[in-house]
Amino acid sequence: MAVIFKWLLRIVSGLLVVMGLAASLIYYFASRSLPDYDKDLQTGFVTAPVEIVRNNANVPHIFGARDEDVFFGLGYAHAQDRLWQMVTMRRTAQGRLSEVFGTQTVEIDRLIRRLDIYPLSVQSVDALSDHTRAMMSAYANGVNARINEVNSEALGRGAPEMFLFNAPIAPWRVADSLSIQRVMALQLAGHLEEEVLRARISLLIPDETRLSDIMPDFPGAGIAALPEYSAMVPGTKRYVEAAPRAHHPLSPFKPRGMAGASNAWAAATNRSASGGTLMANDPHLELSAPAIWYLARMELSKGGVIGGTIPGIPAVLTGRSDRLGWGLTSAYLDDQDVLIEELNPANPNQYRTPNGFKEFRTRSSIINIKDAEPITLTLRWSDNGPILEGNQFDLKTVTPKGHVAALSWTSLSPRDTSMDAAIGLMYADDVRSAIAAAEKYIAPAQNLTLADRENIAMKTVGANPRRAALHQSKGRMPSLGWRPENRWQGRLPYASNPEFIAPIGGIIGNTNNKVIDRAFPLHMSFTWGDSQRVHRWERLMQGRQVHTRDSFIEAQLDTVSFTARSLLPLVAADLWFTGESAPDGTPERQRQRALALLAEWNGEMNEHLPEPLIYSAWMRALQTRLIKDELGPLEVEFTHVEPLFIERVFRDVDGAGAWCDVIQSAAVESCSDVARLALDDAIIWIEEKYGRNLESLRWGDAHQATHDHQVLGEVSLLKAFVNIRQSTSGGDNTLQRGKTIGKGPDPFLNSHAAAYRGVYDFADPDSSVFIISTGQSGHFLSRYYDDMAQLWRRGEYVPMSLDEDLARAAAVGVTRLLP
Incomplete structure (x- = not known):
C-alpha cells in the first residue's frame, strides 16, 4: 500500500508540475502580445516623430507634425490594443469568418457575400475626397506598422486569440475601414425584419386594425393604411414556418428589436447655468468585451x-473639439425595402421588370471553410438590389413560389462617401460647417446632435430614398419589384432631411423617438426606436430652468421607467387592494404581496429593488397570454414587451380589448382576468428561479450586463477570465437603457446598452467627461481590459481634457514613432 501511495503521489506531483509548466508557457506566449506603451519605434512611414501619450485611463493622446502622421498614430494605437477585434470585423465584412471558425459562421458569410459588402467598399474608395483618402491611407499605414512590429519581434501574434484561431493577417487597406463602417450599418439596420414580420402577421390577421395593435403606428398623424399582404402579393401562404435562427456572437445581423439606439441632447447658453452650451451623448449597441468603442x-x-x-475606422465618431461637440443617435429613417421579383417560368436566370424579363447580373463566390469542403455561391442582382436566400430574414415566409426577394438599401451604394463626412466633422468649426460636412453621409442614417460655443442643432444625416406616392406598401411591407411605383426613384435632397437649429426653447435632443411628422412619401419612417424614453427625457429637461453638466449626467443615468408608471395603473386597476386578505403560503397571498409592492413603487428600475423584476416578469407573461392564441407560432417573434400594444388593449382603442378574450375557450375573458392570470404566471416563474420571498428579490440579479467576449465567451475554461458580468439598473425603456435579451432561461440579462457616455460643457471644455463600458485594451491579461467597467456600472466618468500638460503629467507611457 505504501508503494502504491508513493507512486500515486509521484504521478500527481508530476502532473501538477506539468500543468504548472503548461500554464506558465501559455501565460508567457499570451503575455508576449501585451503592448509596451513606453518605447521608441522606427517605422519609416512618418515624416517626423509622432508621440502617443497614454494618460492614466490609457486614452492615447496623439501628437504629430502633420495630420497624416496623427492618423498614422491612431491606426497604430488601435492595432496595439484591438488588433483581434479589427481583423475579426474585417473578416466579417469580407465574408471570410468560416476560414477561421468553420461551419458555425457559414450562414453569416453567405449573407455578407450576398450583400457584396467588401467589393462595394473597394469601389467606394474612388468616391472619397483626396483629403479623406490621404488620412485613411496614413491610418492604414499605422495599422500595418503594428502588424510588422508583431511579426518582426514575435509579439505573440498580436493577440492571445491568434494562438487559438491562427490565420495570416493581411496588410490593412483603406477599403477595410470602409467595410467595417458598412458592418456597423448592418448592426443599426432594422427595417427589413420589420417589413417581413408585418407581412407575416398580415397573412395571419388580415384585419388592418388588429395588425396596427401588435405593430402599432407611432403616435402622430399622417399614417397611411396598409393593404392586405395576400392581396398585394398573391400566392403567399397564410403561414410558413421560419427556420430557427441562432444568433452567433460575431453576427452583425442583430435580432429584431436589437438594432441601434442612443440618447443625445444639448442645451443652449440661455438654458445653461455655466453660460456655455452643454451636450450629452450615449450611443447604445450590443455589449461585448472589449467594448466596441475606443x-x-x-x-x-x-x-x-x-x-x-471604433477600431478600424479612422475618425472620432462622437466627441468634441475645443469649439464643437457632436453626437449620434439612430435616426430610424426607412432606408431598406424588400422587393419581390418574379422569375421567368421559362428561364429562372431572368426576372420580370416593367419592360419585360431581364437577365440577373451574376458572379460566383467561393467560401472556404475550416475543416470542411468549400461552398460556391452564385450571387445575383436585380435592378432593385442583391437577391437574398429564402432562409435569410425569414424571406421564404413571404415569398410566393416562383419568386425571389431583393433588397434595396442605401448602404449598398458603390459610391458611399460617409467617411468624407465622418472625417469632415473633425475639422468643422461650428454647427453650420458641421451640417455642411455631413451632407456626404450616406448610411446608416443618424440624427447628428451638435453644440458649438454659441448654438445647438440637430440634423438627420443619411440618404433618404425617394419613393413614389403610389407605392403599394409605402415601404412598410415587401412589394412587387416589377411595378414602377414600388421602385426607388433616387433619393430626396439633403436639405429635406429634418433640421433644427437654435430652437426657441433652448433644448434639443433625441432618444430614437419620432422627430418629424410629414406625409408619405416625404416622411422619414413609419417605425421608430422609441415611444417611451422621450417622455421621461422631456420631463427631466423641462423640470429645470437651467442645466449643468451634472444635470445632464443625471439624465443619462436616470432609471425611472415612464412605461411602468403608465402601464401599471391600467393593467392593475381592478386588482389592487381588492378582496379579502388571503392566508400566507397561498397563491392568492403571493399575488397580493406582489401587488402591494408595486402599488408603492415609483417606477425606478433600481438594481437593488424587487419591484422591477416583478413588473418585468408580469408584463412579459401578460403579452404572451394576449397574443399567443391569435398569433400562434409567431408569438415567439415578440421577445420584448410592446408598451403601445398593451396600452391599446387595456384602453380598448379601436376595439383592441378583443385581444384579452381567449379564442379557443368558451368563456369570454376580460382584460382583468388575463392580467390576474399573467401575474400568477410571473410569480410562479419568479419562485422557481429566485425563491418565494418576493421582498428579497433584486432586479440586478436578473438584469446583469453581459460584456461577453464574442469568441472566447462560451469557452468553459476561459469565460471566467474574458467575460465581464455586472448587476445593473435600468431597463428596456429607461434613459439609462439596459435592453434585455428577451429570450432563453434568463430573458432579463442586459445585453444592449450605452457602451460610451460623454458629457461636454463648452463654458469649461476640460471639465467634460466620458466613459466606456469595459476598458481600452482588448487583451484580457491587460490591466486596461476591464478597468473602466466598474466606473461605468456605478455611473462614474473620467475627464475629457485636451490639455496636453495634463495628459503628460498623468502618462502611463509615451510611444514615439520615428521616421
Missing part, C-alpha cells in the same frame, strides 16, 4: 479632437 485624442492642424472611435 477612446482617443488626436491633435490635428485645426486643434484637438477627443472622444469615441
